[in-house]
Every structure is written in C-alpha cells, then in structure tokens.
Amino acid sequence: MEALTDQDGIKRYLVNINVNGDPYTVIVKANTLLVNLLRDQLDLTGTKKGCELGDCGSCTVLLDGKPVNSCTVLAVEADGRGITTIEGVARSEKLDKIQESFVNNAAVQCGYCTPGMILSAKALLARNPKPTEQEVREAISGNLCRCTGYVNIVKAVLEATGD
Amino acid sequence: MYLPDFDYQSPGSLKEACQILAAFGSRARVLAGGTDLMIKMKHGLLAPDVLVSLKNISQLAGIGYVQGRGVVIGARATHNDLVNSPVLQKKYLSVCEAAHHMANNQIRNVGTVGGNIVNAVPSADLPPILIALNAAVKLVGADGERELPLESFFTGPNRSVIGTDEILSEIVIPDQTSTGSTYMKFGLRRSGALAVVGVAVAVTVAGGVLKEAKIALGAVSPTPMRAVKAEELIRGRAVTDELLEEAGVCAAGECSPISDIRGSKEYRQDMVRVFTRRALRRAINEGHV
Ligand SMILES: Cc1cc2nc3c(=O)[nH]c(=O)nc-3n(C[C@H](O)[C@H](O)[C@H](O)COP(=O)(O)OP(=O)(O)OC[C@H]3O[C@@H](n4cnc5c(N)ncnc54)[C@H](O)[C@@H]3O)c2cc1C
Ligand code: FES
Numbered sequence A: 001m002e003a004l005t006d007q008d009g010i011k012r013y014l015v016n017i018n019v020n021g022d023p024y025t026v027i028v029k030a031n032t033l034l035v036n037l038l039r040d041q042l043d044l045t046g047t048k049k050g051c052e053l054g055d056c057g058s059c060t061v062l063l064d065g066k067p068v069n070s071c072t073v074l075a076v077e078a079d080g081r082g083i084t085t086i087e088g089v090a091r092s093e094k095l096d097k098i099q100e101s102f103v104n105n106a107a108v109q110c111g112y113c114t115p116g117m118i119l120s121a122k123a124l125l126a127r128n129p130k131p132t133e134q135e136v137r138e139a140i141s142g143n144l145c146r147c148t149g150y151v152n153i154v155k156a157v158l159e160a161t162g163d
Numbered sequence B: 001m002y003l004p005d006f007d008y009q010s011p012g013s014l015k016e017a018c019q020i021l022a023a024f025g026s027r028a029r030v031l032a033g034g035t036d037l038m039i040k041m042k043h044g045l046l047a048p049d050v051l052v053s054l055k056n057i058s059q060l061a062g063i064g065y066v067q068g069r070g071v072v073i074g075a076r077a078t079h080n081d082l083v084n085s086p087v088l089q090k091k092y093l094s095v096c097e098a099a100h101h102m103a104n105n106q107i108r109n110v111g112t113v114g115g116n117i118v119n120a121v122p123s124a125d126l127p128p129i130l131i132a133l134n135a136a137v138k139l140v141g142a143d144g145e146r147e148l149p150l151e152s153f154f155t156g157p158n159r160s161v162i163g164t165d166e167i168l169s170e171i172v173i174p175d176q177t178s179t180g181s182t183y184m185k186f187g188l189r190r191s192g193a194l195a196v197v198g199v200a201v202a203v204t205v206a207g208g209v210l211k212e213a214k215i216a217l218g219a220v221s222p223t224p225m226r227a228v229k230a231e232e233l234i235r236g237r238a239v240t241d242e243l244l245e246e247a248g249v250c251a252a253g254e255c256s257p258i259s260d261i262r263g264s265k266e267y268r269q270d271m272v273r274v275f276t277r278r279a280l281r282r283a284i285n286e287g288h289v
C-alpha cells in the first residue's frame, strides 16, 4: 500500500477499495476507522454509529460478504477488499426483497438499527437461503434494536427467505 | 470516538514483522482483528506509536492437519474460520462449538484465535478447551522461535510470557488419546456476553472407567487454570453420577474467582461445580462435542 508524507510529516495511505461495486482509491490516515471513511469521506451515511465499541451492530457493513462492525476496523485494513453498505443493497429504485419485507412487516420503528439488521440478514440469506427462526435470531444477535422490534424483524427476515 | 495518531505497517513476512517489533519494543503493538485493541485504544488504555498488522502475512492463515504434529491453526484464523473448518468439525467439534458460542457474528468474522490468546483475559473462551486438548503455541521472535504448552503461556490477567518482539504464529492441537471433550460456557446472555464461568474437559474413557481427565477452567482465577485435584480424584475410577458431582465440588474448591458485576465469588464457585459435572457427563457420553 502506497503512503505519502506531507510537509508536516503526516503520513497518509492510498487505500484501494471496492464499495457497493465501485472501485475507489481514497487517502486516509492510519487512524481512520472504516465507518468514518464511509460516512465522512464517501458520504455513505446509511452506516450508523451507536456504541462505537463493537457491541451494537449499527455500523455493520459486509466486508467481502461477511458482516463486520466498521467501528472497530481500520480503513487501511480494508485495502484491496470489497465492502457492501446499506446503500448498495437496493439496485436502482427497486428495494431489495429483504427491505421490502421489513416495510411490509413493520420491522422498522426509529430505523437506527435497520441498516445493520438488513446487512446481517442479507449475509445470512446469501449462505443459507432457508434459515430457521433460530438461525435468523442467531444471525442478528450482534445487532441491537433499542426499539425492541425483534419479533417483527425476525418475521421480516423469515418472509424474505426462499422463493 | 476517534483514535489517536499512530504509524501503521503491514509487512509481508513474519520475519519482517518481528524486526519492526524488535525495533520499536513496547511502543509497538501487533494488530490482528482489532476487536480488542481498537477498543482499548479508543478508551485511551493503550496508545502505541506503531501498529504492526498481520493482514499480509498469509502463512498465519489457515487450519490444517499436519502428520506428526496434529491440527495446526494459524494465529490469524478468525473465530468463524474455526467454526467452519472441516478439519476441526471432524476431529474436535468441541473447539468449533467454543468459537461459535462467543461474542457475536460480526466479532467472530474479525476476531482471531491469536488475539483471544495473547489478550490473556481470564474469561476468554478459547484457552480452556485448547488447554484441555493439550494445545501448544508457537512464538516467533526476531531471534528465533519457540513452542510451549498453552497452559504455561499465561502469567496473569492481561499478562503472558510473550516478548515484545514475538508473534504467536500457530496453535497446535496434538493427536489425542482422549475419547471426548467439550467446553461449556455460562454467560448472562446467549450472545455477546463474557463467560461468568467456562469449563472445558477432555476425558479418556474405556469400559466405563475414566482412565484420564483434564479439566480447564476460565473466568475463575487470574489465568485459565487446570483443576488438577479434581482430575486426580476421578482418574481410574468408574463413571457414576456421584463421582462427577464429587469432581465438581473438588474443582469449585480449587478455583479462586473474584466477585464482580457478572457474579459473586460464591456463585462462580457453585457454577464451576455444576458445569464441571455437566461437561464431564457430556464428554463421556457424546465424544468431542
Ligand atoms: C462485543 C464484543 C464481544 C466479545 N465477546 C467475547 C467473548 O464472548 N469471548 C471472548 O473470549 N472474547 C470476546 N471478546 C474479545 C475479543 O473479541 C476476542 O478476544 C478476540 O479473539 C480478540 O482477537 P483480535 O484478533 O480481535 O485481537 P486484537 O484486538 O487484534 O489483539 C488483541 C491483543 O493481542 C495482540 N495480538 C493479537 N494477535 C497476536 C499475535 N498473533 N501475536 C502476538 N500478539 C497478538 C494484540 O497486540 C493485542 O494486544 C469480545 C469483544 C467484543 C468487542
Ligand atoms: S457502532 Fe459499531 S458496533 Fe456499535
């Protein structure tokens, strides 16, 4: 990974990442967190910040298809990898099946946990298209909903399964 | 929450990484998954000048069986790599299960087995089962490498024998004579909760007799510990419910837990009794689960 040092001796790194299908080269300091790169530099504010300590899952993104908490991952560590944020779930104007199902099942209350919930659910359905209720609960157990809308969230994910 | 400034290096080889670590001494830190390190740095508990990422050291990834050595787990393997490893699923489902029941999916996709060990947190979930299975760890430093039993790796909470220039490169589970093993975690929630008590056992049973037993406890002493008196008590004896209860009582007396927000000392000791009994029963009846 290429690095540049400016006149004041501050080092910046050239990070190559693919976000939602588009390749980017971004310039970040070593201490830039992935969540801040996405929100502040790429304007993808659908990724939320809650605890910022790895506990709540509101900052969940898919890193090479797997859900991770972007508040504990350095942007430089994502060099060469692919990221999906909530903005990349729907293509064009049409909502993804899971999003549609969240709407239909009133699985969104304040909506703060929703991007993370949908990405965790998306990753689950990609590897296991017909999960049991237990498997759905397990897959979203790292995503906390303060509105406690779990019943409808689980229902929404189950309804988006299979064909 | 933002992080303080630091320099970042991502060397392509272990040798180079150890040289950087040797040059910076205690001012440098190894970065694996960062699920612990990032949080400590956010809280200002650690402020390294240099982070040495293991990201580009491909030899640290992977889990495989090596004839003559056993199951070799690269230190950078994530918890979900353990869960999904065909080798572990076949030989030691108990290790997959221990990894599966920790933290949550997001953390398991990033957190590594090396980080779980080097952190040296008494409640960490992987050390007890690895100790019960006699695992060894390999430490690679600027001047060479050494292999030692995981059991002798820990020296206290957040402390171990690892040198500032050393990297934990692999964990080796040797071929077993044991017939069963399991790890039982007791936490306050099913997800994202640290262990109040963790009990791992490995047993060798033949003809209804416990030929050999290893009991390793987590979260109830400054380091993961063996309940050697309980092991001795049951060695060579016929398996009965009473015997397993006796082992539990003995293990509870051997450990030295603290009282904290997750449970009192007395409660933890009683849970050691209960979970030692249950873990022994499960490993005796069901094999490596
Ligand atoms: C929400 C949450 C829930 C959690 N739940 C659990 C749980 O249920 N059970 C549990 O046991 N833990 C839990 N943890 C703790 C942590 O995630 C794990 O211990 C994890 O395995 C740490 O690995 P890491 O790769 O992220 O380590 P890092 O944060 O990268 O590193 C941790 C420490 O180890 C050092 N290090 C890492 N790898 C090496 C190496 N190969 N050689 C030398 N030094 C190294 C680092 O320098 C650092 O000091 C949880 C953490 C969070 C945030
Ligand atoms: S904001 Fe990242 S896990 Fe809570």
Ligand code: FES
Binding pocket: A107, A108, A109, A110, A111, A112, A113, A114, A144, A145, A146, A147, A148, A149
């Ligand atoms: S809908 Fe409000 S936090 Fe989940």
